[in-house]
Amino acid sequence: MAKRSSKKAPIISLLIIIVFVILWQGVTKFAPDTTVSSSSAPPAVSESLLTAEFLDVDQADCGLFYLPDGKILLIDGGDRGDGEEIVAYLKGKDIEKIDYLIATHPHADHIGGMSDIVDSFEIGKIFAPRVAENDVPTSKTYTEFLASVQKKGLKLTQAKPNTILFEGQDYKAECFAPNSADYKNLNDYSVTVKLSYGIHSFLLTGDAETVSEGEMLNAGFNLDSDVLKVGHHGSDSSSSLEFLNAVTPKYAVISCGEGNDYGHPHSETLERLENLEGIETVFRTDLDNTIIFTADGKTPDGIKFKANNPTVVD
Numbered sequence: 001m002a003k004r005s006s007k008k009a010p011i012i013s014l015l016i017i018i019v020f021v022i023l024w025q026g027v028t029k030f031a032p033d034t035t036v037s038s039s040s041a042p043p044a045v046s047e048s049l050l051t052a053e054f055l056d057v058d059q060a061d062c063g064l065f066y067l068p069d070g071k072i073l074l075i076d077g078g079d080r081g082d083g084e085e086i087v088a089y090l091k092g093k094d095i096e097k098i099d100y101l102i103a104t105h106p107h108a109d110h111i112g113g114m115s116d117i118v119d120s121f122e123i124g125k126i127f128a129p130r131v132a133e134n135d136v137p138t139s140k141t142y143t144e145f146l147a148s149v150q151k152k153g154l155k156l157t158q159a160k161p162n163t164i165l166f167e168g169q170d171y172k173a174e175c176f177a178p179n180s181a182d183y184k185n186l187n188d189y190s191v192t193v194k195l196s197y198g199i200h201s202f203l204l205t206g207d208a209e210t211v212s213e214g215e216m217l218n219a220g221f222n223l224d225s226d227v228l229k230v231g232h233h234g235s236d237s238s239s240s241l242e243f244l245n246a247v248t249p250k251y252a253v254i255s256c257g258e259g260n261d262y263g264h265p266h267s268e269t270l271e272r273l274e275n276l277e278g279i280e281t282v283f284r285t286d287l288d289n290t291i292i293f294t295a296d297g298k299t300p301d302g303i304k305f306k307a308n309n310p311t312v313v314d
Contacts, residue, residue, distance in 0.1 A: 050295045051066040055078070061110050071100070072099050077114040077116075078110075104191045105191070106136070107207065125165075159175045162219070172195075174193065176194060178192075200303055201225040204229045244276050251280060251305065
């Protein structure tokens with residue numbers, strides 16, 4: 001039997017893309033720039049401390065931050081299927097509002113639980129990168145996130161480099177990336193944020209790879225930070241030696257799943273981290289579960305941590 005003409009297929013594909021773009025634009029009228037371990041309960045939240053929790057969400061990413069003025073920052077939302085568990089975890093801590101929500105980039109292991117999170121909490125501002133139209137994902141995960149944002153009448157604020165996303169008394173969140181409008185790899189669109197509180201700081205890189213790292217280095221940003229959330233789950237496509245030397249972290253955190261299919265973290269990355277001058281501890285969620293820091297913002301030894309089995313570097 002002769003095959004029917006497939007001329008309609010490109011037309012249908014084009015229509016699908018147009019629908020996704022319309023949905024994206026509906027929630028990206030950018031506003032003006034203005035599996036969790038129950039044994040890892042955090043210390044009591046204090047108004048004088050910044051508390052950071054890097055949640056154990058297997059081969060995904062999610063960071064919860066209690067800011068010193070009581071506001072809440074959540075960066076990324078785990079993978080598909082993590083949303084309900086993250087929501088339950090936050091509600092178990094009596095969190096009712098997420099003041100700042102950052103979706104570093106549109107991969108499912110970073111925004112998989114975002115629709116559940118947006119649906120379940122009062123949300124203040126949502127920050128995301130502007131992705132080139134030809135790179136906007138058409139995945140169900142991504143469109144569900146956009147639909148949840150639109151349903152609540154929220155808008156996405158574009159995360160632009162060399163801007164302050166938000167700030168409060170003695171703390172601020174500076175955006176360092178992405179620095180280009182178009183990348184070959186979706187990971188390099190990752191929003192990179194330096195969260196500073198007094199003399200202490202956390203550098204949060206999403207899945208930014210060496211291309212984005214190089215742009216940040218060339219821009220001359222002050223990358224120096226006490227804690228580095230290692231890019232792309234410890235892949236050797238991130239964490240170049242030049243970048244690590246600029247960050248000079250005392251602590252590094254790798255979010256990865258036990259026995260994951262990608263071999264994360266890669267041995268090359270671990271070697272670079274462990275040989276880095278000044279590094280004291282490398283944490284991994286596959287070994288340590290949820291990792292919790294507190295920072296007083298005032299004293300050199302004012303960063304404390306809690307983890308099950310941290311790897312101390314000699």
